[in-house]
Each structure stands twice: as C-alpha cells, then as structure tokens.
Amino acid sequence: xxxxxxxxxxxxxxxxxxxxxxxxxxxxxxxxxxxxxxxxxxxxxxxxxxxxxxxxxxxxxxxxxxxxxxxxxxxxxxxxxxxxxxxxxxxxxxxxxxxxxxxxxxxxxxxxxxxxxxxxxxxxxxxxxxxxxxxxxxxxxxxxxxxxxxxxxxxxxxxxxxxxxxxxxxxxxxxxxxxxxxxxxxxxxxxxxxxxxxxxxxxxxxxxxxxxxxxxxxxxxxxxxxxxxxxxxxxxxxxxxxxxxxxxxxxxxxxxxxxxxxxxxxxxxxxxxxxxxxxxxxxxxxxxxxxxxxxxxxxxxxxxxxxxxxxxxxxxxxxxxxxxxxxxxxxxxxxxxxxxxxxxxxxxxxxxxxxxxxxxxxxxxxxxxxxxxxxxxxxxxxxxxxxxxxxxxxxxxxxxxxxxxxxxxxxxxxxxxxxxxxxxxxxxxxxxxxxxxxxxxxxxxxxxxxxxxxxxxxxxxxxxxxxxxxxxxxxxxxxx
Amino acid sequence: xxxxxxxxxxxxxxxxxxxxxxxxxxxxxxxxxxxxxxxxxxxxxxxxxxxxxxxxxxxxxxxxxxxxxxxxxxxxxxxxxxxxxxxxxxxxxxxxxxxxxxxxxxxxxxxxxxxxxxxxxxxxxxxxxxxxxxxxxxxxxxxxxxxxxxxxxxxxxxxxxxxxxxxxxxxxxxxxxxxxxxxxxxxxxxxxxxxxxxxxxxxxxxxxxxxxxxxxxxxxxxxxxxxxxxxxxxxxxxxxxxxxxxxxxxxxxxxxxxxxxxxxxxxxxxxxxxxxxxxxxxxxxxxxxxxxxxxxxxxxxxxxxxxxxxxxxxxxxxxxxxxxxxxxxxxxxxxxxxxxxxxxxxxxxxxxxxxxxxxxxxxxxxxxxxxxxxxxxxxxxxxxxxxxxxxxxxxxxxxxxxxxxxxxxxxxxxxxxxxxxxxxxxxxxxxxxxxxxxxxxxxxxxxxxxxx
Numbered sequence: 001x002x003x004x005x006x007x008x009x010x011x012x013x014x015x016x017x018x019x020x021x022x023x024x025x026x027x028x029x030x031x032x033x034x035x036x037x038x039x040x041x042x043x044x045x046x047x048x049x050x051x052x053x054x055x056x057x058x059x060x061x062x063x064x065x066x067x068x069x070x071x072x073x074x075x076x077x078x079x080x081x082x083x084x085x086x087x088x089x090x091x092x093x094x095x096x097x098x099x100x101x102x103x104x105x106x107x108x109x110x111x112x113x114x115x116x117x118x119x120x121x122x123x124x125x126x127x128x129x130x131x132x133x134x135x136x137x138x139x140x141x142x143x144x145x146x147x148x149x150x151x152x153x154x155x156x157x158x159x160x161x162x163x164x165x166x167x168x169x170x171x172x173x174x175x176x177x178x179x180x181x182x183x184x185x186x187x188x189x190x191x192x193x194x195x196x197x198x199x200x201x202x203x204x205x206x207x208x209x210x211x212x213x214x215x216x217x218x219x220x221x222x223x224x225x226x227x228x229x230x231x232x233x234x235x236x237x238x239x240x241x242x243x244x245x246x247x248x249x250x251x252x253x254x255x256x257x258x259x260x261x262x263x264x265x266x267x268x269x270x271x272x273x274x275x276x277x278x279x280x281x282x283x284x285x286x287x288x289x290x291x292x293x294x295x296x297x298x299x300x301x302x303x304x305x306x307x308x309x310x311x312x313x314x315x316x317x318x319x320x321x322x323x324x325x326x327x328x329x330x331x332x333x334x335x336x337x338x339x340x341x342x343x344x345x346x347x348x349x350x351x352x353x354x355x356x357x358x359x360x361x362x363x364x365x366x367x368x369x370x371x372x373x374x375x376x377x378x379x380x381x382x383x384x385x386x387x388x389x390x391x392x393x394x395x396x397x398x399x400x401x402x403x404x405x406x407x408x409x410x411x412x413x414x415x416x417x418x419x420x421x422x423x424x425x426x427x428x429x430x431x432x433x434x435x436x437x438x439x440x441x442x443x444x445x446x447x448x449x450x451x452x453x454x455x456x457x458x459x460x461x462x463x464x465x466x467x468x469x470x471x472x473x474x475x476x477x478x479x480x
Numbered sequence: 481x482x483x484x485x486x487x488x489x490x491x492x493x494x495x496x497x498x499x500x501x502x503x504x505x506x507x508x509x510x511x512x513x514x515x516x517x518x519x520x521x522x523x524x525x526x527x528x529x530x531x532x533x534x535x536x537x538x539x540x541x542x543x544x545x546x547x548x549x550x551x552x553x554x555x556x557x558x559x560x561x562x563x564x565x566x567x568x569x570x571x572x573x574x575x576x577x578x579x580x581x582x583x584x585x586x587x588x589x590x591x592x593x594x595x596x597x598x599x600x601x602x603x604x605x606x607x608x609x610x611x612x613x614x615x616x617x618x619x620x621x622x623x624x625x626x627x628x629x630x631x632x633x634x635x636x637x638x639x640x641x642x643x644x645x646x647x648x649x650x651x652x653x654x655x656x657x658x659x660x661x662x663x664x665x666x667x668x669x670x671x672x673x674x675x676x677x678x679x680x681x682x683x684x685x686x687x688x689x690x691x692x693x694x695x696x697x698x699x700x701x702x703x704x705x706x707x708x709x710x711x712x713x714x715x716x717x718x719x720x721x722x723x724x725x726x727x728x729x730x731x732x733x734x735x736x737x738x739x740x741x742x743x744x745x746x747x748x749x750x751x752x753x754x755x756x757x758x759x760x761x762x763x764x765x766x767x768x769x770x771x772x773x774x775x776x777x778x779x780x781x782x783x784x785x786x787x788x789x790x791x792x793x794x795x796x797x798x799x800x801x802x803x804x805x806x807x808x809x810x811x812x813x814x815x816x817x818x819x820x821x822x823x824x825x826x827x828x829x830x831x832x833x834x835x836x837x838x839x840x841x842x843x844x845x846x847x848x849x850x851x852x853x854x855x856x857x858x859x860x861x862x863x864x865x866x867x868x869x870x871x872x873x874x875x876x877x878x879x880x881x882x883x884x885x886x887x888x889x890x891x892x893x894x895x896x897x898x899x900x901x902x903x904x905x906x907x908x909x910x911x912x913x914x915x916x917x918x919x920x921x922x923x924x925x926x927x928x929x930x931x932x
Contacts, residue, residue: 056586058585058586058588059560060559060582061562062580063562064570065563065565066564066565077538077539077540078540079539080539080541082543083544084545084546084564094542101537136584137585155754156754192754192755194754199754241871241894243894243928244723244930245931274533274641278682354543354545390861390862392860393859393860397683398682398685398718400859400890402872404860421867421869423871423892424872424892425892426859426890474890474932475892476862476893477894477930478871478894480723480930
C-alpha cells in the first residue's frame with residue numbers, strides 16, 4: 001500500500017534525513033500564525049530530450065531539478081516561498097517567509113496524517129530507463145528515413161523524443177500526506193515538404209504517462225510519420241481560406257481544443273470565485289445546446305492530463321461540467337473550493353514547486369452523440385471542415401476565444417472538397433456552445449500532446465470530442 | 481499586517497565570484513573527462529511579487545531561482561545537461577551527464593563554440609542593475625494605490641482581476657574553454673493591473689503595466705491604474721464588423737508582435753531549416769524604402785541590453801533593414817556556420833531591436849488613414865512562419881474620418897506577412913520601450929477582416 005508515498009519519501013526526504021515528524025514540526029510552526037491552512041510541496045524531476053534534424057541526432061539534453069514550495073493561506077491571502085534545497089533550515093526559512101502574510105495568533109492544530117498515494121492510473125517506473133540511449137537514437141533515425149521514403153517532396157524531417165520522471169509529496173495542515181510518481185513521454189515528428197517553390201509543414205506526435213515502450217506498439221510511430229507527411233502534402237495543395245461567418249464541422253480528437261478554450265477555462269474555480277468569467281453564477285443554466293455533455297476527467301489510465309492525486313493531494317475524479325447543455329459545476333482547487341463553500345474536485349495543479357497551485361483542467365472532452373460523422377458533413381451546403389488545429393486562446397471575461405486550424409477543407413454541397421490554408425476561427429464561448437447542432441458518435445481523445453498555459457504556468461492536458469457541427473463560426477481567411 | 485521581508489534581494493544573490501568558480505570547475509572537470517570544448521552558463525535570480533485584489537492582499541510570493549547549464553563537445557559531438565543544484569557533487573554529476581549524452585550524439589560538422597576572436601573584450605556599463613528591496617508592506621501599498629486608482633476611475637469598473645508589483649534581480653555568468661568568462665547583473669521591476677468593466681453588452685477586461693530596470697523609472701501607480709481603467713471601459717459594447725478589406729493601424733504594443741514575426745523569419749534556425757518564408761532574402765526589399773530597423777544592444781537601462789550574447793560574442797550596434805532592404809540575419813554561431821556567414825551576436829535572441837519612427841503621432845496616423853481599423857489586441861497562434869500566412873483574432877476600434885467611432889471585437893485579421901511588410905505605410909512616434917522589440921504603431925494596408 002501507499003507505494004508512491006514510500007518512493008517519494010525515499011527520493012525527497014531521506015537523502016537529507018528529513019522525516020514525517022519534521023514536516024509536522026514545520027507545519028506546526030506555520031500554524032503559530034493566524035492561518036487557515038498551509039502546505040509543503042516537495043518535488044524532484046529528471047527530464048531528457050533527444051532531437052534529430054538533417055538525418056542525424058545532433059542534440060541531447062538532460063535536466064535535474066528538485067525543491068520544496070511552502071504556502072500559507074489566511075482568508076483570501078496566500079503567502080508563498082520556495083527553496084531548491086530540500087533541507088530543514090531552508091524549509092523552515094521558507095515557512096517563516098510564507099506565514100508572514102498573517103499575524104501571529106492562535107496556534108492551530110495540525111491534523112493527524114491521512115496518508116494517500118496509491119498508484120492506479122500509471123506505473124511508478126522511471127520511463128527514462130525504459131529504453132537505452134542507443135535505442136532512443138536509433139528510433140529517431142528510423143523515423144527520419146521512414147518519412148523521407150514516403151514522398152520525395154519531403155525535404156526536412158525533425159524528430160524529437162522526450163521523457164520525464166517526476167516524484168512529488170505534499171503535506172498539509174489538514175492532515176494530507178500524499179505522494180505521486182509521474183512518468184511522461186512524448187514523441188514528435190515534423191516535416192517540411194516542398195514542391196514548385198512552395199513549402200508547407202506537417203507534424204504529428206503523441207505520448208502520455210507511460211514508458212517509451214508505448215511507442216513500439218499498435219503502429220504508433222508509423223502513424224505519427226504518415227500523418228506528418230500527409231498533412232504537409234495536403235497543405236501544399238491548400239487554397240486561400242474563405243472569410244466570414246459560416247457553418248463549421250470540427251473533426252474528432254484534438255479539435256476538442258475548442259472545448260478547452262470556449263468553456264474549459266471559463267469553468268475554473270478561481271475565475272468564478274472572482275466573478276470574472278462569462279460563466280460566473282450560471283450553475284443550473286443552459287449554457288450549451290442540448291445534447292452537449294462536457295466532462296473533465298483526471299482518472300484516465302496513462303493519459304497525458306491524468307493524475308493519481310492532484311498537486312494538493314486530492315484524488316482526481318471525473319467531473320461533469322456541462323450535462324445535456326446545463327452548467328453543472330466548476331473545477332476547483334482546495335483554496336477556491338473552500339472560499340466558494342464547495343468540495344475540491346482534484347483540479348489543483350501547479351507547474352512546479354516554485355509555482356502556486358490553481359484550478360486547472362486535466363482531460364477535458366465532450367461525450368459522444370448519435371450522429372454518423374458522414375451525415376454531419378453531408379448536412380452542410382457551404383462551410384469548413386477543420387480536422388487539425390495549432391492551439392487556441394480565450395478571454396474568459398468576454399468569452400471571446402480563437403483557435404487556429406492547421407488542416408481544413410471546404411465543404412461544398414455536403415462534400416469535402418479542396419484543402420484550405422490554416423485560418424483562425426473566432427467566436428464567443430457561450431454563444432458558440434449554443435450553436436452546436438449535431439454531435440457525432442465518434443468520440444476521440446487527442447494523441448497526448450496538449451500543453452495548457454495559465455498565468456505563466458504550463459501543465460500537460462488532454463482534450464477530445466466527437467465530430468461536431470457548429471451552425472455558425474467566423475472563419476478568418478482572406479477570401480472575402 | 482505583514483512582517484518585513486526577511487532579506488533584501490541583493491543579499492540573496494550569490495556573488496559573481498562564487499558563480500565564476502562553478503564555471504571554472506565545470507570546465508576543469510569536463511576537460512578531465514576528455515571534452516575538447518566546454519561552455520557553461522550560470523544564473524541566479526531573486527525577487528518578490530505581490531498581488532492585491534479588491535483592496536485586499538491576494539498573494540505574496542518570494543522568488544529565488546538558480547540554474548547551471550553545461551554544454552560539452554567531444555570533437556563534433558555535443559552533449560548538454562542542466563541542474564538547479566550548485567553543490568560540488570551535483571555539478572560533477574551534471575558534467576558527467578552532458579558527457580554521457582555526447583557519446584550518443586552523431587558528429588555534426590557545424591557544432592562548436594563561437595569563434596574566440598568574436599568574444600566580448602570590453603564590458604560597457606549598461607546601467608542594468610538597480611536592485612530594489614521594498615518591504616512587503618511597501619510593495620503591497622504600491623499595488624493597492626494602482627488598483628484603487630483604477631477601481632475609482634469609472635463607475636462601469638465593477639470588478640478587478642487585481643494589481644501586482646514585482647521586483648527582480650539577477651546575475652548571469654557565462655564562460656567557455658576558449659578562455660572567455662563574463663558576467664553581468666540586471667534588475668527588472670514591474671507594476672500593473674487588470675480591470676473588469678460591465679455594461680448591457682457584457683463584461684470586458686483589459687490591463688496596463690509599466691516595466692523598467694530601475695524602480696524610479698516606473699510610471700506612477702495612479703497613472704497605470706487610470707490607464708488600465710480607461711482601456712477597459714473603452715472596450716464595452718464592442719461590435720463585430722462585416723467581412724471587408726480595409727487599412728489597419730496596429731497599436732504599438734501589437735505592432736511589436738509583427739516585428740517579432742520578422743525576427744523569427746530571419747533567424748538562423750528558421751533559415752537553415754528552410755522553415756521560413758524569408759529564406760534567401762538578404763539584400764532584397766522586404767519593406768517600403770522608408771523603413772530602417774536597427775539593433776542597439778548598449779542602450780543604458782534598456783530591457784534588451786546586454787554586453788555579450790549567450791555564447792560570449794560581443795554585441796554591437798547594427799542595421800537589419802535599411803531603405804526597406806534586408807541587410808542582415810539574426811544568427812548564432814551554429815546557424816552562421818550552416819549558412820556560411822558569421823554570427824551576428826544573437827545567440828539567445830536580439831537586443832533592443834528598433835524600427836525608426838516617422839513624423840506622425842498616433843492620432844495623426846488615424847487621421848491620415850481616415851477610415852479603417854485600429855487594432856489593440858490580437859489573439860491566438862495563427863502565424864505560419866514557414867509560409868508567411870497570417871490569421872489572428874483581433875479587437876480594437878473602428879475609425880471613420882480619422883476619429884475612433886466604436887469598439888470592435890470578435891473579428892479576425894488575415895493576410896500574408898510579406899504583403900503586410902510591403903504594405904507598411906508609416907510607423908508612428910508612440911515608441912513602446914517595454915521590451916526587447918521597440919516600435920511605434922504601424923499603419924498597414926492589405927489585410928482582410930472576417931466578421932459577420
């Protein structure tokens with residue numbers, strides 16, 4: 001039991017002789033001021049990356065980092081300090097600095113430990129060790145030659161492989177003593193194809209909380225290579241995109257970045273506590289078309305956005321955000337949940353020990369509906385079929401969001417015709433969600449490449465959706 | 481309410497001598513392991529940031545970061561490793577890790593340190609280091625002043641995303657096995673706030689901030705707050721536009737992004753990878769003939785100033801675009817060798833890139849344009865450097881008869897960067913120096929607006 005906790009104590013506390021009792025003592029010291037809660041977040045990370053260009057593996061990088069972050073909360077106030085040395089004096093110093101937000105006052109009682117940290121969603125093995133350096137280099141070279149063999153128009157191939165092994169332990173005044181051991185791998189293939197003086201790029205990749213072994217199965221690497229080349233070749237034929245409002249069909253999988261931007265961020269607890277989101281105070285209201293059910297699910301085995309426990313030690317769960325168009329709930333960390341009088345949802349995440357946790361998404365997707373994807377495409381006279389995207393951005397206050405297509409086609413008389421150049425799509429979250437008129441039966445999750453940025457902090461996430469018809473969205477092409 | 485901040489920023493930074501010792505030991509140890517070339521960079525940073533919201537303290541964060549990066553060369557094989565731990569054993573492990581990686585890397589004829597003859601030899605005082613150590617209470621008070629000025633500026637301001645004050649001091653040291661060892665300290669302080677306004681048409685938010693090397697150069701807290709409030713209120717009741725082709729003025733803070741796209745497209749990495757729409761553009765006209773773009777790395781106190789780049793190469797004033805014609809790329813030594821050129825001292829980026837302003841201030845520019853769009857914000861990632869295709873979300877103001885008529889939102893702007901650069905009509909005098917890329921507003925023809 002508590003396998004992760006034992007690994008974490010070995011990795012983070014034992015090297016400098018720290019014990020559970022020391023953590024208790026530091027939390028006690030924090031509690032000598034009028035604070036509501038406090039936590040200590042220990043983390044160590046080992047990362048590597050290998051990259052190929054010009055058909056040779058020319059760069060390799062190894063990074064190691066560890067530290068501890070100390071947070072003290074009093075009302076809406078948070079004090080925060082951290083140290084990259086996990087030793088008792090540094091920890092105590094950080095605690096003294098963090099608690100300075102509150103006056104000296106009544107000594108609070110630190111709760112008895114409730115230990116947590118049973119791995120259930122991914123292995124606690126180090127993924128960096130799952131392949132020899134030589135095999136990593138060979139894998140990159142093999143994908144390079146595969147890509148070049150597919151089509152002579154492929155002129156440049158870039159392949160990168162990265163992995164990280166992270167161990168975290170969190171101890172809090174509420175008795176939380178939880179740990180997680182988090183593997184992550186990622187492989188990416190990008191190509192540039194050239195024909196008649198025109199150059200276009202394509203890329204594909206994937207990964208998750210798995211070992212490098214993942215890439216050796218189910219033809220995954222073949223798929224990445226073929227997809228990257230196919231996208232670049234399609235884009236070589238792309239014509240200028242139309243401009244203006246029109247029906248847009250979004251393909252399954254990664255286009256779920258729509259949900260991440262159009263509703264996901266707006267449903268994060270901090271924005272709703274502050275009433276700065278267009279979705280604030282709207283629980284129970286119809287915020288999306290009937291038939292739309294959106295969830296955030298941190299419990300999917302091996303997924304990039306999944307966590308056994310979040311960075312506050314709360315077990316992740318499947319949270320229904322929107323059910324059949326009705327807003328059901330927000331995503332919360334402990335702090336915002338407490339201030340809003342609700343339960344934390346396992347969405348408290350932080351980039352590292354040197355950052356404060358916030359409510360963040362995990363794997364966010366829309367459940368499947370009943371329509372055949374072909375039927376959805378056939379329903380459009382003139383519009384756009386967008387199957388791949390770069391990324392997106394949202395202004396959660398006005399609800400305006402954008403996302404940028406990297407592979408899209410015209411739909412003419414119910415048929416997919418010419419590829420069009422990448423165009424940005426823009427809309428207003430709550431309005432666009434009401435314009436989803438058909439939901440496909442083909443739910444897919446992305447391949448494991450998402451990174452979400454918020455207030456300068458990046459965390460890995462997943463997105464997904466079935467094929468969707470949006471009756472009108474503004475397409476930012478040049479053909480007026 | 482709060483205790484005095486425990487130690488001052490400057491006291492928290494290790495000494496340059498201590499960081500230089502680390503570099504010396506890295507070079508010595510890598511040499512002992514057989515490396516033919518070594519370079520190392522060490523940084524140490526300390527800072528304080530406070531956030532207030534609705535007249536209350538939200539967060540007080542004390543930052544202390546450090547890092548060591550090591551690159552070793554075994555002939556033409558390269559390996560790289562980094563750590564945040566400066567203890568002797570960790571430093572040795574990092575050197576070993578870099579060497580282990582180099583063993584598996586393929587020989588690359590272009591790999592190596594920058595040419596010794598190009599290393600910085602003189603270190604001008606760029607006046608970059610003005611550490612500021614306000615107490616936590618003083619920092620909170622400034623942020624509160626800023627937020628109060630914003631919240632009381634207009635009754636349509638109904639909520640706040642808060643105001644912040646952030647101070648930062650840092651030390652950089654770089655050394656390599658060709659005998660170069662240089663260091664410089666710098667500081668950076670910023671104060672800003674984000675407001676929310678509401679009307680029948682819904683909520684809008686916007687912000688304003690000031691950033692400088694020296695606390696005394698920051699805009700006054702009240703002025704920042706008032707500007708943030710004015711910008712937020714102006715956005716209320718935005719309208720969409722119908723799809724059309726019109727002239728566009730990119731406000732200075734957005735025009736900076738266009739300059740950034742140019743830099744990416746003429747950067748060595750994009751060029752040798754054939755991943756730019758501007759390959760082989762040296763000596764060719766990219767802009768109308770009035771356009772002059774220069775790099776000035778030694779402006780005292782400027783945010784992009786540096787005595788040497790991240791390979792130790794001396795930075796120097798140079799011209800990138802003259803008479804509208806591209807005069808130079810943005811290169812580090814690796815890309816330069818790939819392209820058969822010499823490094824331009826841009827390993828790690830550019831240093832104070834500036835486009836020369838014309839005669840008009842922004843109001844005169846809007847008058848000259850007459851009818852079109854003033855863009856004050858762009859959104860999303862729709863810029864393709866390989867092809868030059870540009871398509872981004874935008875908001876701003878519709879202009880008729882040279883005057884702002886109403887706010888505009890939920891539209892896109894699309895075009896091609898080559899055509900946008902060629903379609904540049906004028907650069908206004910409202911120079912924004914809050915970053916490494918310094919420009920006034922741009923009036924550009926040739927973009928398509930998509931709306932309803």
